[in-house]
Amino acid sequence: xLRCTLRTVVLAALAxxxxxxxxxxxxxxxxxxxxxxxxxxxxxxxxxxxHVRARVETGGLAGTVxxxxxxxxxxxxxxxxxxxxxxxxxFDGKTAWTQDSSGQAHPSDAAEEVAAxxxxxxxxxxxxxxxxxxxxGLEDTGERAEGERRVRVVRITPQGGRxxxxxxxxxxxxxxxxxxxxxRETRTTFFSDxxxxxxxxxxxxxxxxxxxxxxxxxxQIESVEHVAALEPARFALPAPPPPDFAIADGKTATTxxxxxxxxxxxxxxxxxxxxxxxxxxxxxxxxxxxxxxAATLGLEGQGAFQGQGVGEKSEDIALAKVKTLAIGGxxxxxxxxxxxxxxxxxxxxxxxxxxLVGYEIFRRFVxxxxxxxxxxxxxxxxxxxxxxxxxxxxxxxHDQTPxxxxxxxxxxxxxxxxxxxxxxxxxxxxxxxxxxxVERYGAKLEATTGWGVGGSVRxxxxxxxxxxxxxxxxxxxxxxxxxxKKGSFTDPYLAGNVGGGVLKRFRxxxxxxxxxxxxxxxxxxxxxxxxxxxxxxxxxAQGGDAFEVMDTIAGAPAAAAGLVAGDRVVAVDGQSxxxxxxxxxxxxxxxxxxGTPVTFTVERAGRRHEVVVMLRDLV
Numbered sequence: 001x002l003r004c005t006l007r008t009v010v011l012a013a014l015a016x017x018x019x020x021x022x023x024x025x026x027x028x029x030x031x032x033x034x035x036x037x038x039x040x041x042x043x044x045x046x047x048x049x050x051h052v053r054a055r056v057e058t059g060g061l062a063g064t065v066x067x068x069x070x071x072x073x074x075x076x077x078x079x080x081x082x083x084x085x086x087x088x089x090x091f092d093g094k095t096a097w098t099q100d101s102s103g104q105a106h107p108s109d110a111a112e113e114v115a116a117x118x119x120x121x122x123x124x125x126x127x128x129x130x131x132x133x134x135x136x137g138l139e140d141t142g143e144r145a146e147g148e149r150r151v152r153v154v155r156i157t158p159q160g161g162r163x164x165x166x167x168x169x170x171x172x173x174x175x176x177x178x179x180x181x182x183x184r185e186t187r188t189t190f191f192s193d194x195x196x197x198x199x200x201x202x203x204x205x206x207x208x209x210x211x212x213x214x215x216x217x218x219x220q221i222e223s224v225e226h227v228a229a230l231e232p233a234r235f236a237l238p239a240p241p242p243p244d245f246a247i248a249d250g251k252t253a254t255t256x257x258x259x260x261x262x263x264x265x266x267x268x269x270x271x272x273x274x275x276x277x278x279x280x281x282x283x284x285x286x287x288x289x290x291x292x293x294a295a296t297l298g299l300e301g302q303g304a305f306q307g308q309g310v311g312e313k314s315e316d317i318a319l320a321k322v323k324t325l326a327i328g329g330x331x332x333x334x335x336x337x338x339x340x341x342x343x344x345x346x347x348x349x350x351x352x353x354x355x356l357v358g359y360e361i362f363r364r365f366v367x368x369x370x371x372x373x374x375x376x377x378x379x380x381x382x383x384x385x386x387x388x389x390x391x392x393x394x395x396x397x398h399d400q401t402p403x404x405x406x407x408x409x410x411x412x413x414x415x416x417x418x419x420x421x422x423x424x425x426x427x428x429x430x431x432x433x434x435x436x437x438v439e440r441y442g443a444k445l446e447a448t449t450g451w452g453v454g455g456s457v458r459x460x461x462x463x464x465x466x467x468x469x470x471x472x473x474x475x476x477x478x479x480x481x482x483x484x485k486k487g488s489f490t491d492p493y494l495a496g497n498v499g500g501g502v503l504k505r506f507r508x509x510x511x512x513x514x515x516x517x518x519x520x521x522x523x524x525x526x527x528x529x530x531x532x533x534x535x536x537x538x539x540x541a542q543g544g545d546a547f548e549v550m551d552t553i554a555g556a557p558a559a560a561a562g563l564v565a566g567d568r569v570v571a572v573d574g575q576s577x578x579x580x581x582x583x584x585x586x587x588x589x590x591x592x593x594x595g596t597p598v599t600f601t602v603e604r605a606g607r608r609h610e611v612v613v614m615l616r617d618l619v
Contacts, residue, residue, distance in 0.1 A: 028138035038173035040200030059303035074121030103241030110398035118161035252383035254329035263500030282420030284401025285358030350582025390520035393470030413495020421499025533615035571601035
């Protein structure tokens with residue numbers, strides 16, 4: 001969520017550039033050599049390692065960044081402190097890693113993170129000037145102009161990395177910016193205020209943007225020290241911090257009951273001794289609380305950072321630190337929470353809840369999710385041993401989310417395991433497009449298929465013969481082919497996102513310390529996966545006295561009966577929303593037999609009428 005580092009990953013330029021007329025393409029290595037000469041020439045040969053201190057401003061907060069990098073190998077570590085948040089990320093020459101505010105660290109070993117780290121290593125080692133350090137493909141893409149100003153753009157693809165553009169000012173031959181497309185967005189890093197340090201020119205002002213300028217990160221370098229080679233241990237994955245938690249009565253495990261609503265896991269927590277508060281449990285989710293809960297706790301957030309999720313919109317989030325977070329018999333200390341407006345999500349869920357917890361719990365314990373018994377068991381990793389017959393599947397971290405190797409009807413790809421998703425399997429847009437899945441499945445029905453942080457999600461509906469989670473096969477699964485243009489479902493490094501619709505078929509044990517997940521089949525695995533048989537997306541209207549029709553599927557029973565977006569549904573089969581919770585209604589529309597009539601009492605333009613919807617299978 002928050003990355004306040006000196007990483008030179010970058011996105012789309014804010015200015016409008018045009019391609020200027022140019023002659024034959026030049027040797028890109030010669031262009032880079034000319035930039036080297038302008039920025040210090042042979043003096044760069046003496047640079048072995050760097051120690052950089054900087055001030056960072058973003059989201060209305062100011063903080064510090066400290067960076068060490070070994071120029072010969074490309075190893076690096078960046079540490080930041082910003083308001084209540086702190087953390088680090090690094091690369092030891094083989095493995096990239098991330099550390100959060102509580103000191104918990106994990107390898108960043110999904111394909112996207114590996115590619116980003118390889119690019120960082122390429123740049124930190126100055127391999128654009130010293131190509132023997134890291135091999136790369138180079139291409140001169142020509143000259144671009146903005147008014148009277150011109151730049152040369154070299155496209156670079158490091159070995160094991162991904163393409164990025166290095167823009168060079170054609171007048172000064174200094175680096176002007178970097179542009180790099182990541183999995184979810186394109187970032188641009190601008191360089192300015194060049195100053196001489198030991199004979200080389202270094203940019204002392206850096207701005208990183210993803211095009212939404214209110215969330216830009218601005219770094220002002222305070223000092224650059226060229227030092228002798230640094231010890232390798234500095235770049236290693238940090239050791240686990242001292243325990244910041246305790247289990248009551250000295251036990252090694254605790255059991256936490258949960259409710260399964262909309263295929264989401266809801267648990268009760270206590271914060272700073274107050275509560276209980278109901279929150280959603282998300283495998284990769286950070287700690288989040290609503291502004292209402294923050295007010296109840298007397299907490300004031302700091303900053304206004306960019307919050308993004310599966311939807312296409314961004315929201316401002318603030319940060320706050322709590323003294324204690326208790327779940328079951330476990331109490332964690334000094335946890336950082338993002339304060340995020342979730343009113344729309346409460347209407348989507350039809351459930352009042354105070355926020356989310358996830359990664360901070362999963363990182364410290366082995367988490368056994370028993371969907372059949374509706375309970376979580378949190379066990380100290382040292383006390384956990386598995387003796388069952390389930391399939392043990394290794395995973396890697398995609399940010400903070402477990403990611404496994406899998407397949408969708410024989411098409412191999414990376415799959416995230418996401419208890420925060422209600423769907424069975426969302427196939428991401430780039431993967432679907434690359435394999436022609438809309439055409440392959442004849443996926444003509446488009447619908448609202450989910451709703452999360454950032455708004456609604458639309459997709460084309462289909463049914464897969466089988467999906468594979470490591471060696472585990474799940475047959476006859478409803479899948480949605482995401483149609484998003486922005487947000488996390490546009491990640492080209494990911495095939496799909498596995499949600500509660502599939503996970504609830506198993507007892508699932510997440511062991512983050514050993515980077516493995518265990519699947520034990522449950523009785524629910526025998527049930528055929530179903531989609532809403534009315535073809536309507538309902539949210540709970542503000543005030544809770546009606547359901548609001550947000551979307552209908554063209555040609556589906558709800559639309560054929562006359563329901564339209566904007567209708568207020570004040571009763572279903574005679575039950576009002578206060579007597580019929582939205583999660584229960586959604587389950588009915590999935591599980592009642594095809595041919596079952598369902599009567600909606602609709603309020604439209606101040607008048608009421610009844611609409612009878614005849615359920616049928618759509619997928």
